[in-house]
Amino acid sequence: MNREGILVRTVTVEDVPEIVCLRRRMFESMGITSVERLDAADAACESYFAQAIAAGQYRGWLATTAGGEAVSSGGLVMDQHPPGPGNLSGRVGYIMNLYTTPAYRRRGLAREILRRIVESIRADGITVGALHATGVGRPLYERFGFADSNEMEARW
Numbered sequence: 001m002n003r004e005g006i007l008v009r010t011v012t013v014e015d016v017p018e019i020v021c022l023r024r025r026m027f028e029s030m031g032i033t034s035v036e037r038l039d040a041a042d043a044a045c046e047s048y049f050a051q052a053i054a055a056g057q058y059r060g061w062l063a064t065t066a067g068g069e070a071v072s073s074g075g076l077v078m079d080q081h082p083p084g085p086g087n088l089s090g091r092v093g094y095i096m097n098l099y100t101t102p103a104y105r106r107r108g109l110a111r112e113i114l115r116r117i118v119e120s121i122r123a124d125g126i127t128v129g130a131l132h133a134t135g136v137g138r139p140l141y142e143r144f145g146f147a148d149s150n151e152m153e154a155r156w
Contacts, residue, residue, distance in 0.1 A: 005066035018070035026099035074098035093121035
């Protein structure tokens with residue numbers, strides 16, 4: 001717990017509603033405005049997170065106020081790719097959902113959650129972490145050693 005009474009802890013299945021809510025707020029802050037698409041994503045995520053947390057396939061961290069309000073979160077999934085010269089295990093720690101509500105930004109919450117995520121990746125012996133960065137998050141990720149790569153994507 002920090003000096004403001006904010007606790008950063010590992011998520012449980014009971015935290016799924018808060019994780020989904022913060023994830024939605026993250027997408028809204030990125031300019032996604034379609035209520036239909038956001039509602040559909042919320043429903044799909046509720047099911048995904050409940051299953052993935054219980055199975056240990058998703059690791060997450062949540063920051064809550066002394067009153068129990070969820071104000072920041074972040075998560076991690078482990079992806080398995082074929083081994084290559086730059087990653088002999090093929091394992092990649094994929095970081096996602098790092099978001100802090102505007103009223104609680106600039107207090108080190110995202111930094112603390114990212115520190116725990118990176119620590120978890122490294123504790124598993126994984127040497128590659130990946131994420132998609134917004135302009136707001138990029139400076140934080142760079143301080144942790146993340147840099148632009150050659151990744152591209154297409155959507156059909």
